[in-house]
Amino acid sequence: MPQLILQPGKERSLxxxxxxxxxxxxxxxxxxxxxxxxxxxxxxxxxxxxxxxWSPQSQxxxxxxxxxxxxxxxxxxxxxxxxxxxxxxxxxPGLAGQDGLRLIHGESDGLPGVIADRYGDTVVxxxxxxxxxxxxxxxxxxxxxxxxxxxxxxRSDSEVRKLEGLAPVTGWLFxxxxxxxxxxxxxxxxxxxxxxxxxxxxFYLDQRDNRLLTRELAAGRSTLNCFCYTGxxxxxxxxxxxxxxxxxxxxxPALASAAGNLALNPQLDAARAEWREADVFTELRALRADGRxxxxxxxxxPKFAPSAAHAERAARAYKDINVLGxxxxxxxxxxxxxxxxxxxxxxxxxxxxxxxxxxxxxDARILRRLAAAPDHPVALHFGEGEYLKGxxxxxx
Numbered sequence: 001m002p003q004l005i006l007q008p009g010k011e012r013s014l015x016x017x018x019x020x021x022x023x024x025x026x027x028x029x030x031x032x033x034x035x036x037x038x039x040x041x042x043x044x045x046x047x048x049x050x051x052x053x054w055s056p057q058s059q060x061x062x063x064x065x066x067x068x069x070x071x072x073x074x075x076x077x078x079x080x081x082x083x084x085x086x087x088x089x090x091x092x093p094g095l096a097g098q099d100g101l102r103l104i105h106g107e108s109d110g111l112p113g114v115i116a117d118r119y120g121d122t123v124v125x126x127x128x129x130x131x132x133x134x135x136x137x138x139x140x141x142x143x144x145x146x147x148x149x150x151x152x153x154x155r156s157d158s159e160v161r162k163l164e165g166l167a168p169v170t171g172w173l174f175x176x177x178x179x180x181x182x183x184x185x186x187x188x189x190x191x192x193x194x195x196x197x198x199x200x201x202x203f204y205l206d207q208r209d210n211r212l213l214t215r216e217l218a219a220g221r222s223t224l225n226c227f228c229y230t231g232x233x234x235x236x237x238x239x240x241x242x243x244x245x246x247x248x249x250x251x252x253p254a255l256a257s258a259a260g261n262l263a264l265n266p267q268l269d270a271a272r273a274e275w276r277e278a279d280v281f282t283e284l285r286a287l288r289a290d291g292r293x294x295x296x297x298x299x300x301x302p303k304f305a306p307s308a309a310h311a312e313r314a315a316r317a318y319k320d321i322n323v324l325g326x327x328x329x330x331x332x333x334x335x336x337x338x339x340x341x342x343x344x345x346x347x348x349x350x351x352x353x354x355x356x357x358x359x360x361x362x363d364a365r366i367l368r369r370l371a372a373a374p375d376h377p378v379a380l381h382f383g384e385g386e387y388l389k390g391x392x393x394x395x396x
Contacts, residue, residue: 002031004039004052004062011043014050017381019064019107021052026061029054035165036134038065038073053112053131057165063112063131075138078111082142085109085116089375099184100193100205101375103147108379116143117201119184119193121150124201125173128156130164140173151175153195155202170196183264187212189235190264192257199229206372206388207232207300210336213370213392214298215240217334221295224248224287224328226280226321231258233298238268242296246274248283284324297325299337304344311343315352318344322356326364329395338370338390346389353391368392 010025021041033039033054039062041050048069052062065073085104089095103123104116113129116139123143127133133156140152152174161168183192186208195202214233218240225234228247235258237245249255255275262270276283280301299321304314318339325335339349346369357364370390372378378385 001051002029002033002037002039002054004029004041004054006041006043006049008044011047011049014041014064014067017067019052019112019382020060020384021062021064023059023061036130036132038131040069053129053134055130055164058130058163060129063107063129065110065112065131075135075141078135078138079142079145081110082116082139083146085111086143086146088377092374095375098186098208098375100186100203100208102205102373103143103375105376106385107382108377108385111139114139115201117203117205118147118149119182119195119202122182122195123147123149123152124155124195125152126155126158126201127169128158128160128164130166133161133164133166133169136173144174149174151177155195155200186232187215187236187239189239189268191230191232191235191261192264194257204229204232206340206376207338208373208375210338210370210373210390211236213368214296214336217336217392218242218245218296221334222293222330223296223298224294225298225300226284226325227299227301228258228275229254231261231275233300234258234273235261235265235268237296237298238262238272239265242272244272244274246276246294248276248278248280250277250279252277281321281324284321284328288324288327292328293330294328294333295330296334297329297336299325299335300340301338303341304339310341311348314341314344315348318349318352319356319359322353323359326357326360326362326395329362331396333395334367335364335393335395336370336390337393338388340388342384342387344389346386349389350391353393357393357395362395364393364395366391367394 005027039054050064052064113132115126157168193202215236218237223237223242223245225247228249234247304317372388
């Protein structure tokens with residue numbers, strides 16, 4: 001097997017069980033390896049450390065499959081890892097009976113570059129790294145065996161594949177599309193899921209618990225949902241008895257889907273919902289100029305900082321949107337604000353929101369820190385996995 005020899009001292013991160021090996025840590029590769037091939041990772045002094053997937057075009061030059069340098073990486077290895085990830089979800093009581101569920105969460109499940117989400121009897125898999133791409137057949141076979149799903153769809157079309165030198169891949173891997181729209185029920189609310197053309201794998205499963213919290217907070221409150229996409233937060237606010245819900249998104253098709261999702265739920269009062277197609281930043285300034293105020297403001301913007309290199313520019317955007325959010329809050333109002341940018345850590349995000357409150361001349365306090373649902377675990381040795389962070393803030 002080819003050997004990836006590390007620079008002196010660069011083995012320390014592997015002793016801490018961090019699964020990424022960056023280009024600057026590599027001294028050389030002894031032997032020949034194609035993208036995705038398994039290589040033995042060896043310290044400068046010759047000590048075997050791990051086995052990893054080689055990715056010569058990425059700055060993350062290798063991703064560790066196993067920290068046991070003697071463990072065989074083969075089809076059986078991936079089927080065991082997939083089965084273990086699925087079993088972990090089954091052991092969490094709060095996830096029992098969920099129609100929509102993340103089954104594999106990349107590095108935190110010991111499967112770098114693998115995302116798998118289940119929507120009813122359909123599993124959507126996303127392979128984002130050279131190693132996971134190479135082992136596609138074993139991973140998909142493991143998913144089918146562990147879940148008994150009727151169909152598996154691949155959504156390997158994220159931008160990160162370009163960094164690995166991989167072309168986008170989409171299509172049915174097992175089974176085929178059913179003749180009816182795919183939908184899930186989340187906390188009593190039915191939502192359609194577009195696994196072919198929707199964001200991510202079709203839906204934002206990571207916000208499941210935060211949508212439930214929105215439902216619990218919304219009773220009697222005028223609510224503003226920004227970057228609403230297909231209306232997940234909006235519909236939960238209506239289910240919780242919100243006095244009104246104004247939902248804003250720049251995508252007309254997303255808003256059409258949101259309105260369609262509302263129609264799937266006749267128990268919700270559609271007269272309390274308004275959908276508005278607009279640039280969120282522009283529209284919030286217009287709302288402020290019109291003197292509008294809200295009791296609950298939800299800010300769930302897209303990823304402004306895909307990496308730390310974009311953090312400074314993204315920080316300005318996050319601050320701008322949070323200043324606008326604070327200015328639209330009634331006294332005693334609640335702000336639910338999020339960042340899904342991996343390049344923005346929790347401490348920095350809190351500093352940004354605090355600065356926004358100062359600029360908006362509002363005193364405020366954190367009531368709760370918010371994170372992804374438990375089917376999106378974060379390995380203790382892989383802090384980068386904690387991409388979603390949020391704050392529930394009350395302003396005077």
